[in-house]
Amino acid sequence: MKKRNKKYNPNKLVNLYRNELAKTYELWSSFDDVELTEASDRLKAAGVSKKQVIEGMYEYFDGDLVVPILWDLMVDDTAFFVGMDSYYYHKDDPTDIQTSAVQFDVPAMTYDQFKLGGSDAKVMDEHGFKRRWKGLEKETDDVHKPFLDKGYKLFKCMCYMKADVKFKDFESYSKFKAERVSRGMHRKYRLQELAA
16 A cells, blocks of 8 residues: 655645635626516515515526625625616507617626715716716616606616626635525426426
8 A cells, every 4th residue: 555645734625715715706697677676576565584585586587696796795896797688668659669788897896886876986888988887776777768758668678797706705605606506406496397
């Protein structure tokens, strides 16, 4: 039997965990904002807990960026890319369909600043001018407003979000991996039910 020359290093796993934690992970999510808003309103009206609301929202998202967002697992300074394709029909003539497509490259900020505004970060608008980021909700409202004012109704808003995520700590990274596996299994069983 061959003698082992290497000494046992009990810190080897700790170093592996540190390496995993130091990486940035490019995560993405896509969803229909109209469908998501309706589902969120239904769940909140039912009076369910925050955890049940989060778990209820999973099925409306593709991709994994939703996990660190909903469970607050990522570090505060995160840059986002957002793309939105919106589809509207006129209330008087449902065959009159309009579309709009916008993209935002949002510099690093906290998720609350990304969603609600309050950051001094600048983004480029569609005309190439730099302006202050108003928050995703306000930016979305500004995109829809010209169409809604003309009598159109939003019926689909496909959103794509991408970010390079760093996790807060190893516990957050472990939670992300567990939720990712859980979501994958849940999706697999749901697809099997639909196929049967």
